[in-house]
Amino acid sequence: MxxxxxxxxxxxxxxxxxxxxxxxxxxxxxxxxxALPPWLLRHLRYTAVAILPALVTPLVIWPAGTGGQFDAPRVIAALVTLSVGYFTKNVLAAIISGAASLYGFLYLLG
Missing domain, CATH: 1.20.5 (Single alpha-helices involved in coiled-coils or other helix-helix interfaces)
Known part of the structure; x- marks a missing residue:
């Protein structure tokens, strides 16, 4: 190199x-x-919502820990996190449930 x-x-x-x-x-x-125009403030409100999935999605789709191979525990954890966040509207509950499901499924599925 x-x-x-x-x-x-x-x-x-x-x-x-x-x-x-x-x-x-x-x-x-x-x-x-x-003062910023209202249309710009409205768009800036969604910046964090757009950036977090953009950072996490590659780690779910092509996880480095598995050499880029499909990994069911990560996909399941992402779906659990998305579901809990959507239904509860609680970021902390979504993060905790996603982390718990990831570690739980990694333990169960190897």
Whole structure:
């Protein structure tokens, strides 16, 4: 495996840092003291709801722990979490039930 050149590494780190700063500065520095339009506030309300499934879905569909193979306990745990969250509207109950079902099915199904 070839090591990455230090200049390339630091260039990428600095550019990513500047990009991250720029995105945050737009909201806090440029428009931080102004009221945002209602349509934008309505869309920003769904950001967390969209990001969490985007982070979790690859771990369910292609789990690294199984080398990318289908894993029934993870799919069952995802379905339990989704069901509990949908019916109870309680994030904590969904997370706890999903974690319990994942560990339970990993124990039962190996």
């Amino acid at each position: 070839e090591a990455i050149d230090r200049t390339t590494l630091w260039t990428v780190i600095i550019l990513l840092g500047l990009g991250s700063f720029g995105l945050r500065f737009v909201f806090t520095g440029l428009i931080g003291d102004r």
